[in-house]
Amino acid sequence: MKTLFVVCALLIVAGCSGDNDSTQPISLAPSIDQGVYGQVDFWEGNFMPMPYPENPDGGITPVSRTIFFYEKTTFSDVVPEGYGTFYSEIKTNLIATTESGTDGRYEISLPPGEYSVFVRENDLYYANGSDGEGYIWLVTVPQGETTEFVIEITHAAYF
Numbered sequence: 001m002k003t004l005f006v007v008c009a010l011l012i013v014a015g016c017s018g019d020n021d022s023t024q025p026i027s028l029a030p031s032i033d034q035g036v037y038g039q040v041d042f043w044e045g046n047f048m049p050m051p052y053p054e055n056p057d058g059g060i061t062p063v064s065r066t067i068f069f070y071e072k073t074t075f076s077d078v079v080p081e082g083y084g085t086f087y088s089e090i091k092t093n094l095i096a097t098t099e100s101g102t103d104g105r106y107e108i109s110l111p112p113g114e115y116s117v118f119v120r121e122n123d124l125y126y127a128n129g130s131d132g133e134g135y136i137w138l139v140t141v142p143q144g145e146t147t148e149f150v151i152e153i154t155h156a157a158y159f
Contacts, residue, residue, distance in 0.1 A: 037108075
């Protein structure tokens, strides 16, 4: 009984619940002073009805991916491939790349500015969001600060 209590206490302190629900915000502080950090999550399966996690048919898994930070990019700056979240070419300047670990986490030092974020999915670029003003998956890095940006890859999920 003592062992079970110690294990449960360690899980609570570590922030683990035993299920693989990575939708929770990342609470670990980044080791960088300025830039972007976060996690890459792959969503797969049925997420209806919302809100998840009441539905057990969908799963969210942290994944390793190459992450690209481009100059602010609009839909006229990319070559779409298939439906709207995949691109074969990005015509703005690439600023930096990084890799997420097998736990999905990543961080990258970047100068202050606004960047469009893409991830590599097979041979294509993937980005599933915009800012409402035509910029693709935009993240802002203020001077001397870090910004958390959780990347949700949802092309294999349905809602």
